[in-house]
Amino acid sequence: MDNAVDRWIASLPSQGMHAFLITGAGREEAAKRAAAAMLCERRGEEACGQCMPCRLIASGNHPDFLRLRRSEKDKFIKIDAVRALIGDCHIAPHFFRKVVWIEEAHTMNEAAQNALLRTLEEPPDEVRFLLTGAEAGLLPTIRSRCAVLRLGGGAEATADAEAVALAVGALRLIAQGKAVEAAAIYADKKHDTSALFAAQTVVLRDRIAGTLGRPPLGEGVGAIGDWSIGSLSIALELTLEARRRIERNFSAALTADWFAVSMARIWQRDQAQMLARLSPQ
Helix, strand or coil: CCHHHHHHHHHHHHHCCCEEEEECCCHHHHHHHHHHHHHCCCCCCCCCCCCHHHHHHHHCCCCCEEEECCCCCCCCECHHHHHHHHHHHCCCCCCCCEEEEECCHHHECHHHHHHHHHHHHCCCCCEEEEEECCHHHCCHHHHCCCEEEECCCHHHHHHHHHHHHHHHHHHHHHHCCCHHHHHHHHHCCCCCHHHHHHHHHHHHHHHHHHHCCCCCCCCCHHHHCCCCHHHHHHHHHHHHHHHHHHHCCCCHHHHHHHHHHHHHHHHHHHHHHHHHHHCCC
């Protein structure tokens, strides 16, 4: 593990945070090391590897180390699993602290993330949360409550970049009057449709930030067309609804068609209003 992870783990006791998000290649190993350090009886910058909690975590039997991940049969981590986890968080730890690790946290559906958010806002004093996965699939309110360690590279980073590029391309097509082509991108079975819409929420929020005078975070965000702030806000709501439909197992093709047509109408209205403002009275 590189020096950046060493320094980050060493800084955990002084960060004063209850929740931590780790993204990128090597995130699982970093999370394991962070959990061991948090649960170590000596409470130092690194797990000692010798105390009872360290021996328990090494054997995979630590009662205060809780892990949650999506089951193989499900596309998403659902709200019932998160609620059960939250219930466990409110039971007193066997030792002095509990660590909750949510693996591939971006696979939580929106309802599950909102349920977790309430606990992140007012966490039990003796509980720490570790989230690993892709930032693009997490609600901004979840991300804002986490100290973030971004590790470079990895398939996830590539997947995020690809999803953002696809989202930008689809929105650009809509602005060019090519809603059918845009719908084909959203519905393409080669892509994870939910991840694509998750990435699109990031694109739209970044564009809104730029429109409001704050620098956008994502490269290429300006390439989606000249949308008004009102239309961007509506587009964001439509994107969130599209992702909710996919999570509820609606048809990806029908969802893609609905979204592309709805967005095309917004764009056409936007352009008509702009022309009206420019026309001489």
